[in-house]
Amino acid sequence: MQEITPSDTPVVRMVGITKRFPGVLANDNVNLTLHRGEVLALLGENGAGKSTLMNMLVGLYRPDNGEIYVHGKLAEINSPQDSMALGIGMIHQEFMLVGNMSVAENIILGMKGLPLVPPLAEIKKNITELSKRYGLQVYPDKIVHDLSVGEQQRVEILKLLYRGAEILILDEPTAVLTPGEARDLNEIIKKMLAEGKSAIFITHKMDEVMEFSHTVQVLRRGKSVNICPTASIKRIQDLANMMVGRDILFSLDRGPYNPGEVMLEARNLVMNSIAGGKRILDDVSFSLRAGEILGIAGVAGNGQQNLTEALTGLMMVNSGQVFIKGKDYTNKSPLQIIKSGVSHIPADRGRMGVVGDMSVGDNLSMKKYRTKELSNHSIIKRAWVRLFADRLIEAFTITTPSQDTSVKFLSGGNIQKTILAREIDSCGGILIAVYPSRGLDVGATEAVRQNIIKQRDSGNAVFLVSEELEELLMVADKIAVMFEGRIMDIMDVKDAKTEELGMLMAGVERRDI
Template structure:
C-alpha cells in the first residue's frame, strides 16, 4: 500500500508517514473546582514552529507542565515520536528530547556560561578543567549556531545573551522539541531577530519549537501553525498564513476585539508647565549606581513612554518618582514644589498612583484578603472610615466596585489575593491605583503577562486618564505598545537616559540602538 502524503507533512516538506515529534490526544487536567485542560489534542511536527496562544488562565502553562513532566495528566496520552510516554519528572521529559526555556531564567548568575551549560548534565565528566569546559561549550555553540562567550560570568551578560545560554543548555541535552515561554519579552528588537534566525536554523535540522507568546505580530512572523486554547480547551489549529492578528485575538477571547488606539489630538502647548520634574537625579545602592543624572519633565495630559530592556533602572526610576526611594543626588519637583524627600505616603496623597513591576509582592499583600488589597489605598477616608471608626461593609462595597470596574471575577472576596490569577491581580491593582491617580499614574510593565483582551482594556484605561488631564508614565518592553500610545519615548540603558524622541515620526531602529546603549546625539 502506498502512503498518501498528509497535507501537513507535505507542506512542511516531510516524507509521507513521518510521525509528529509530539502528539497530545485528549489530554485533561483538573484542579479542585477548575478545568485546567480538557480533551486537548495537539500535534507538532519536525521542521515546525508551532505557536500556542490563549488568554491568561486558558491552560497553556498547565499543558506545557504536563508535556515537560511537572504535572501528571488526569486523562489522555502524550506521544513522543510515535511512542506513548508518561513522564514522572522533568528529567524524563529531557531524556525524551523535550526541553523548555521559561520566561524567568534558571541560570546561576555567579557561574560562567560554560559552568551553567554543564551544570547538572549527565554527560559532564566528574573531573574536568575550566579550559575543557570552555572548549566543549565553544564546540556546542558552533554546532548549534548560538554564539556565546564560554568564559563570561552570567551576571555580566545582557538579557539576550542569557537567553542564548538557556537555549544552549536545553539543546545540549539533545532536545528535539524546544518549548519557549514568552521568549522575546525581555529582548531588544535586534536580539529578537537573532533569536528567530536561530530558531529557524534549529527546525531546519528536523527539530520543532512550541512558541508561547502574547505578541501576535511575532506569532505571525515566526510560526508555521497556531493552536489557540480558551477555557482549557482547544479552539482551533490553523496555518498561520490563513490568520490575521485580529482573527487570532478573536479566537483567544471568544469575541471581536476592537483594539484601543490613542486617538488623534492636538499637541500639548510647548509652554505647558510640567507637573513632575526630575533634575540630575541619581540613585546608589549596594550594587552601585543604579540611576545616573536622570533629567526629564512630565506634563499633564501626556503619556511618556520609557523604553529599555528590563533591568536597566526602570524599576528604580519608578521608586524615586513615587517616593519609595530617596535620590542620592538631584531634585524632584511636583507642581514646582520640592518633593525629593517627602516619601511614598505623601506622594500618594498628592495624587500619584503606582502600578509596580512586581504586582504580587510589591502591589499587593498576598496573604491578605482581596477586599483588603482592593481598598488599602483608601482605608483612612470616607466611606471606609468615619470619625475614627472603620466600616467593613463600606470596604466590601468598595472592593466590589473596584473589581467590577477592573472586570475581575472574584468568587470570594475573603480569599487571599495570591489566589487570583496573575492577570486578575494586575487588573485589580491597576484600577485601585487609577482611583488615586488624579495627577500622575506611574505604570511599570502593566501589560506583562496579560492576554490581548486584557492589554486592550488596560490601554483604554490609560487613554481615558490622559484625556482627563492626568500624566501617565508607561514603562514597557513592547516598542509597538509605546509607539501606539506614548507622546514621547525616553530610552534607558544602565540607569541612564540615552535619548528622548517624539513618538510621531520616531525611528524604531534608532530606539532599538539606544536600548542597546547607543546614545542619541541630538536631543528631541
C-alpha cells in the same frame, strides 16, 4: 513564516487532556500534535490554559485525564527529569534560574548522572563551545543575579541545548526581551529547527506568530477551539478574533489634550555607576503635567528602569532633584513618595508587584485599607473590602475562581492585571507605568491602554515606559527618547516620526538626523 517544512512524524501527541484546579477547568479535553521540525504557536487569552497544558509535558502537573505520547510511545511524565529524559525542555514564563549560582552551575543543576564533584572545567568548555555554535553570548562563570533578563534568557536556552532537548517549549520567551534580543532569539530557534528540533511557542505578539510558526492552535477557556496552518491566516485581526471571540479595534478613544499644572518634574538627575564608567543617568530633566501622558521610548537597558526607580524612591540619585506637585522629593523613601500620590506599576512584577501567598482581594486592596473607602475610624470594613475587590476584578477582567484565591495560582497575565488594577485605581495624581502591557493578551492590552488614557482624561499625569513605539504613538501626548542614560529629545507625539524615533533610540543626535 519559517522556511523549514515540518515532517509528518509526530513527536508529541497530547490526547484528551483535562486538568482541574479548585474552581477552574484549566484544560478541557485538549488534543495537541507537534511534528518533527514544526513550530506550533499556542495562543489564547490570559488564563486560557496554555502554561498549564505545557507544564504537564514537563512533569510539573499531572493530567486528571488523557494521555501523552512522545515519539509514538505512551509516556509517564512525573517530573522534569522524566521529561528531560524524553528530550523535552521548557523555558518558563517565570525564569527558574538560581540567582546566587554561576551560569555553569545553573546549567547542570538537577542533571542526572553527574559525578559527585562535577568536572566544572570540562563543563564550562562544553558550554562555551555550545554557545559559540548557536551564536549565544554566555559566560559560564558569571553569577546569575548579575545578568540582564536577556542574558538570563540565553542561559535558559543554553540549559535546554546542553541537556540535549529535541522538543522545546517556549512560554512567552520574548515578553521580557528587547526587540533586538527577540530577533536574536528568532535566529537561534531557526538554527535549532534546522537541526530537526521542534518547538511549541507561546506568545501574545501576533507578528511573531506570523513570522515564526507553521501552525497555530488556539485555546479559549481551557478548550482547544481552532487549529490551522499559519499560512492560511490572512489578517492579524482574524487571529485576535479567534482568541477573544470578538474584534479588537487596535485604535483608541481619547479626549482633547488639555495639560494642567506640572505634577512631576526631574531636574538634572545624575546617577553614577558604582563600577565607574558611564553614568547610569546623565543629566535627565523633564516635566510632566496633569492630564498628560509622557511616553519614554528606548531600547530596554538605557536607563528607563533606573529613572523610574529614582522617581519612586527605590534608588538614590547622586545629584539633581525630583519634584512632586511642586515639592522636593529627591531621595525620599518609597513610602513617602506613594503617600504623595504616586502609583507605580513596576517592570519586575514577580519580585515587586504582588504578595503571592496573599489572596487576590487583599492584593487589590492593600494600598487602600487605611482610606475612608475601605475603613471607618481606622477599623477595616471587610464587607467593603470584598465589594471593592470584586468591582476591580470585574473592571479589569481578572480571571480568578474568587477573590480569596492566592495570587500565586493565577496565570501570568492575570497576576499582571491584579497589579494594574490596584495601581490604576489608587492613583492619586501621578501614575508611573513600566511596560504595562507586557504579557497581556490582545484584548487586555487594548483595555489597559484605554484605561491609561482614561486616567489622563480624568486629569492624572502618566509617565509611561514602553518598548513598543506603536503603543507610545497610540497612547502618549509627548515622547522622550532615552539612550545610555540620557534623554535624547522630547517631542509632541504629533511631530514624532517612527524613523526619527528609531534613530534617537540608537543614539543618533537630533542635529545629525
